[in-house]
């Protein structure tokens with residue numbers, strides 16, 4: 001079996017590529033990635049070391065894909081704030097890219113596992129949920145959700161249409177925050193890894209939005225827990241398919257920024273004064289925790305690694321590769 005990973009040199013894609021390559025003996029893993037993300041060149045080198053080939057192509061412009069039987073579609077511009085500023089780029093990579101991947105799936109009768117996002121849920125409805133529990137798959141997706149969220153939701157709809165028309169099997173994972181080694185975090189995306197990096201190097205940090213007090217809440221999933229789930233999904237895709245699933249750390253793995261500061265400070269032994277920006281972006285949300293009951297039941301899977309483990313693994317990776325990573329954070 002040939003498994004294509006789009007965005008295979010990104011944080012999630014590269015971890016998946018290396019993990020699946022090790023775990024599925026009879027599979028050949030290949031990647032398509034245009035290396036547009038800062039840091040993806042390092043992941044590219046990691047794939048090469050593991051003898052995984054990357055085709056440096058842009059999925060929004062592609063006219064010839066390498067052959068595959070199943071695709072794990074990860075390539076996208078994943079930062080929500082970028083989608084406000086670079087609308088053409090985000091629309092092309094995130095939506096036209098999915099369209100091109102799907103046309104190729106139809107041609108090859110290949111199945112698709114899509115990395116969607118919890119940001120498909122409507123922002124104003126999430127505001128009303130504040131501190132009231134977790135978000136299920138049937139939560140409102142109709143109202144305003146950001147250009148990023150729009151491209152992810154539109155991709156989901158397109159996948160369902162192609163599946164119906166071409167008998168392609170699909171799984172849509174609505175993924176919340178994922179973190180762990182090989183994540184090159186930025187303020188607007190991958191902030192858990194950024195937080196640990198800044199603590200380690202005593203670099204300035206700010207609580208942004210909602211009064212600047214650091215009380216926003218998110219659930220976080222360890223990258224290896226995600227890899228283990230995708231492996232199960234690939235193994236069972238003939239039996240379990242055409243499903244939409246929330247995938248995240250869930251309520252047990254949720255925290256606010258103040259708690260993240262404490263964890264980062266404990267592991268790095270560096271104490272920092274965190275700055276503050278009161279103003280809130282219209283794309284930000286005060287609280288999000290995924291309800292993961294469905295995925296847990298369907299695959300008898302649940303996150304094994306807690307928040308301390310996520311921070312500890314990030315810290316170990318950063319300390320062990322410090323001089324190389326300096327250029328990419």
Ligand SMILES: NC(=O)c1ccc[n+]([C@@H]2O[C@H](COP(=O)([O-])OP(=O)(O)OC[C@H]3O[C@@H](n4cnc5c(N)ncnc54)[C@H](O)[C@@H]3O)[C@@H](O)[C@H]2O)c1
Nearest residue numbers: 007009010011012033034036037058059075076093177178
């Ligand atoms: N990391 C998270 O917390 C998170 C949460 C929810 C959903 N997701 C989704 O998971 C997927 C992977 O996210 P990630 O965190 O690994 O992001 P990432 O930025 O690390 O990886 C994305 C990769 O795609 C590549 N890419 C971007 N546009 C491309 C294009 N047009 N053609 C070819 N390659 C292109 C980039 O170079 C990069 O290597 C994304 O689809 C994202 O929406 C991620």
